[in-house]
Amino acid sequence: MTRLSAAFAKGRPALVTFVTGGDPTPADTAAILDALVEGGADVIELGMPFTDPMADGPAIQLANLRALGAGTKTADILAIAAAFRARHPEVPLVLMGYANPMTIRGADWFAAECAKAGVDGVICVDIPPEEDAELGPALRAAGVSLIRLATPTTDAARLPAVLEGSSGFLYYVSVAGITGMQQAAQASIEEAVARLKASSTIPVAVGFGVRTPDQAAAIARVADGVVVGSALVDLVAKHGQAAAGPVRELTAALSQAVHQSRQTLQEQTA
Amino acid sequence: MNDHAPNSFRNQPDERGHFGPFGGRYVAETLMPLILDLEREYTAAKADPAFKAEFDDLLEHYVGRPSPLYFAPRLTEELRKSAPAGNGAQIWFKRDELNHTGAHKINNCIGQILLAIRMGKTRIIAETGAGQHGVATATVCARFGLPCVVYMGATDVARQAPNVFRMKLLGAEVVPVTAGAATLKDAMNEALRDWVANVHDTFYIIGTAAGPHPYPELVRDFQSVIGREARAQMLARTGRLPDLLVAAIGGGSNAIGLFHPFLDDPSVKMLGVEAAGHGLDKEHAASLAGGRPGILHGNKTYLLQDEDGQITEGHSISAGLDYPGIGPEHAWLKEIGRVDYTSATDQEALEGFQLLCRTEGIIPALEPSHAIAAVAKVAPTLPEDAIILVNLCGRGDKDIFSVAEHLGVKL
Ligand SMILES: Cc1ncc(COP(=O)(O)O)c(C=O)c1O
Numbered sequence: 001m002t003r004l005s006a007a008f009a010k011g012r013p014a015l016v017t018f019v020t021g022g023d024p025t026p027a028d029t030a031a032i033l034d035a036l037v038e039g040g041a042d043v044i045e046l047g048m049p050f051t052d053p054m055a056d057g058p059a060i061q062l063a064n065l066r067a068l069g070a071g072t073k074t075a076d077i078l079a080i081a082a083a084f085r086a087r088h089p090e091v092p093l094v095l096m097g098y099a100n101p102m103t104i105r106g107a108d109w110f111a112a113e114c115a116k117a118g119v120d121g122v123i124c125v126d127i128p129p130e131e132d133a134e135l136g137p138a139l140r141a142a143g144v145s146l147i148r149l150a151t152p153t154t155d156a157a158r159l160p161a162v163l164e165g166s167s168g169f170l171y172y173v174s175v176a177g178i179t180g181m182q183q184a185a186q187a188s189i190e191e192a193v194a195r196l197k198a199s200s201t202i203p204v205a206v207g208f209g210v211r212t213p214d215q216a217a218a219i220a221r222v223a224d225g226v227v228v229g230s231a232l233v234d235l236v237a238k239h240g241q242a243a244a245g246p247v248r249e250l251t252a253a254l255s256q257a258v259h260q261s262r263q264t265l266q267e268q269t270a
Numbered sequence: 271m272n273d274h275a276p277n278s279f280r281n282q283p284d285e286r287g288h289f290g291p292f293g294g295r296y297v298a299e300t301l302m303p304l305i306l307d308l309e310r311e312y313t314a315a316k317a318d319p320a321f322k323a324e325f326d327d328l329l330e331h332y333v334g335r336p337s338p339l340y341f342a343p344r345l346t347e348e349l350r351k352s353a354p355a356g357n358g359a360q361i362w363f364k365r366d367e368l369n370h371t372g373a374h375k376i377n378n379c380i381g382q383i384l385l386a387i388r389m390g391k392t393r394i395i396a397e398t399g400a401g402q403h404g405v406a407t408a409t410v411c412a413r414f415g416l417p418c419v420v421y422m423g424a425t426d427v428a429r430q431a432p433n434v435f436r437m438k439l440l441g442a443e444v445v446p447v448t449a450g451a452a453t454l455k456d457a458m459n460e461a462l463r464d465w466v467a468n469v470h471d472t473f474y475i476i477g478t479a480a481g482p483h484p485y486p487e488l489v490r491d492f493q494s495v496i497g498r499e500a501r502a503q504m505l506a507r508t509g510r511l512p513d514l515l516v517a518a519i520g521g522g523s524n525a526i527g528l529f530h531p532f533l534d535d536p537s538v539k540m541l542g543v544e545a546a547g548h549g550l551d552k553e554h555a556a557s558l559a560g561g562r563p564g565i566l567h568g569n570k571t572y573l574l575q576d577e578d579g580q581i582t583e584g585h586s587i588s589a590g591l592d593y594p595g596i597g598p599e600h601a602w603l604k605e606i607g608r609v610d611y612t613s614a615t616d617q618e619a620l621e622g623f624q625l626l627c628r629t630e631g632i633i634p635a636l637e638p639s640h641a642i643a644a645v646a647k648v649a650p651t652l653p654e655d656a657i658i659l660v661n662l663c664g665r666g667d668k669d670i671f672s673v674a675e676h677l678g679v680k681l
Contacts (some may be wrong), residue, residue: 051450051581052566055457055466061449074578087613099296099565104579126565128302130286130295134565150298153469158303176300177467 003092004120004145004168006200008028009043010201013220015040015258016205018096018229020047020063021080022072024036024240025161029080030087032236035244037091039251040259043169044084044207045123048077048097055125057180059230062237074101078117085118094168096123097135107138112139121145121168128162150174150196152188159199167202169225172196174210180230183209190222197224213257220261228254279533279608280510282599287483289607293598294483297564298402300466304603309484311389316491317427320543321384333414335377337496338365339503339659344629346649347560353650361649362512364500364528364660367634371392373664374496374524379475381492383410386473394418395470397461399426399454399520400589400637402434402664403477406443408503410475423452423461426589433668450582454593479597482568486597493527500659501531508657514648515540517661518640520555520590522597524663529609529622539610542600543644545586555584556613557596558604571598585617587676588636590664614643620676622646623666635664 007014017036018226021029029046036044049067053060077095084093095102095114102110102124116124122144127134129148139146145168153176154162163170172192172258174184189206196204206219207227236243281290287309295305315321328337340363350358366374386394394416403419411418420437424446427434437444450456465474479489504512515532517525519542532538547554554560557572564573566581572583574594584656586592603609614622622642626634634642641660649658666673674681 052577054462054567057463065450068580088478100573100575100579100581102579104562104575104577125298126296126568128295128297128299130302134296143626149299151298153300153303155303162299173300175467176469178463181467241510 010075014225015255016043016227017041018045020065020205021077023063025070026076031244033048035248039248040255043092050098056221057178059180063233082117092120094121099126107135111138115142120170121147123147173208213253217257217261220258280488289598289602292601297482349649359652359656359658367665373402375403377494377510379406379410382475391473396475397457401430408440412440416500423430424448425452446551469492478496479523480521488527497531499550512657512659516641518637524601528661542611543640545591546615547585553585555586558611569598571601590637613642618643633666636669
């Protein structure tokens with residue numbers, strides 16, 4: 001069992017948390033990642049900053065610019081990941097970002113560096129299944145999961161292509177839009193998750209627009225995992241180098257809500 | 271796909287939108303189904319005589335095509351003065367600056383809005399740098415009664431005020447983009463963000479021969495009217511093909527529009543001119559000369575970037591050339607050696623601008639002024655009977671304020 005599959009096999013839904021690496025500076029990221037773990041996050045997504053984050057809303061755009069402004073390099077992200085792996089041997093870590101920084105030195109180089117740093121998976125926003133050759137084969141050869149995104153526009157005909165070659169979990173982007181937007185209607189999420197789970201043998205995590213413990217709990221009742229990003233990134237924006245405390249608090253509230261979401265439901269129905 | 275011989279230079283891209291190693295469809299999953307729809311619809315439109323008839327009719331009666339092919343006698347003479355005896359090629363212009371709205375951009379906008387209507391889309395978005403593509407998009411939206419949102423970097427909104435006002439007069443909403451350096455690439459990011467959030471009703475009219483497949487192909491096809499007309503006009507006027515084609519390159523749409531119909535004429539050489547800004551060793555926008563292949567805005571192509579793949583800002587006196595990438599077909603044509611690429615600095619472009627004003631009574635846009643600068647260097651090296659055909663892709667009305675400023679003149 002891989003670290004990623006173990007995170008989804010704890011008999012309860014998983015909390016997946018996202019922060020941008022190097023925000024506000026590369027030296028601050030370790031404490032923020034530790035706060036996520038201490039708060040109860042099951043999977044950590046570490047954003048690789050990019051100058052042109054075209055799938056992100058204002059919060060994560062600014063986080064990217066803060067990180068780059070602080071001089072964050074790809075080498076820093078890999079070092080942050082490697083140090084995290086040393087401190088937390090069991091917690092899965094996933095890199096999320098855009099194609100150009102991931103492929104510029106060659107996909108094989110990137111995949112090997114990920115494996116070396118103990119990175120469990122990679123989410124690349126702008127490499128759809130049609131361009132899998134760009135990164136997918138290298139990751140699979142290096143034993144790093146390629147985690148793909150499914151969206152409200154991914155119809156039944158496309159879904160097998162999205163699942164093909166992917167592993168770890170399927171990330172369902174609940175709104176057709178960018179990060180930090182309003183959450184999708186609960187009913188549409190439930191319908192989509194049911195549809196995805198019918199075709200998928202890997203867990204389904206739902207993200208985009210999830211900010212509060214209540215929202216997270218509602219989604220956790222139907223999905224295998226819930227992803228929270230912009231709300232945590234907002235705390236880093238607000239508290240800067242003192243962000244670890246507030247990040248730990250929000251993560252704790254989110255993880256409690258997610259982990260207990262089904263218990264509450266069972267208690268209610270009992 | 272195009273219907274040419276297997277050894278043709280004109281049968282790109284392949285069915286996956288690749289031009290050799292370049293091009294492709296590097297977009298978020300949300301957009302992918304829409305990109306596939308667009309490809310399907312474009313393939314159907316190409317085969318539909320009614321689509322072609324409507325496109326041709328609008329180009330003739332609304333845009334004012336065909337644009338003239340013009341022999342420039344005084345510019346030719348002027349450049350012969352510095353040429354060795356017997357040298358100094360004839361210089362001809364394809365006058366796309368006479369199009370409605372003042373540039374080649376409208377050719378593409380007519381084609382794309384017809385596609386949008388065919389697909390039942392009811393809202394149009396676009397990005398713009400200099401504002402020429404924004405004006406052309408706002409124009410076709412007014413003509414067809416569709417709402418139009420144009421994303422424009424805040425820096426460009428400030429330096430291209432007349433075009434901002436034009437777009438507003440035409441009924442478009444102009445959204446200033448403050449992210450990054452607030453120029454063309456940031457405007458394109460913001461347009462892509464709008465698009466993912468509004469895929470159901472919105473059509474994105476991209477302004478150059480770049481972006482995810484099928485955009486580079488369809489923009490090229492719509493702009494190829496330039497080269498098709500020029501080829502027929504040149505044959506009719508001189509009984510022969512030109513020896514050298516020259517065009518300025520931002521994303522590459524006017525250049526590929528001129529070049530593509532000539533690619534299989536082995537005697538015709540081609541020269542694309544990038545913006546060298548303050549110089550290739552300083553700030554510039556010459557992605558082929560100073561960039562490396564990478565992935566941005568849906569395609570793989572040459573990009574200005576650092577060793578980590580972070581995109582660096584371009585610089586050019588011409589807002590229309592101020593983009594850190596280039597269309598993927600040019601990246602391929604460079605790699606296979608079919609087209610040569612050079613560059614011209616801000617200063618050289620300003621000189622080319624003034625040269626054309628004085629010798630021919632034509633005020634060019636700063637973008638084709640880069641092509642004129644390159645011609646001023648090349649023409650004296652070619653014999654007198656050689657023919658150079660330059661794409662005069664835009665007129666300079668929009669640029670007189672910035673040219674005055676650079677020349678130290680207060681208006
Ligand atoms: C007159 C003119 N020429 C050239 C360009 C550059 O674009 P392209 O390289 O796609 O022709 C622009 C862009 O705004 C323009 O306005």
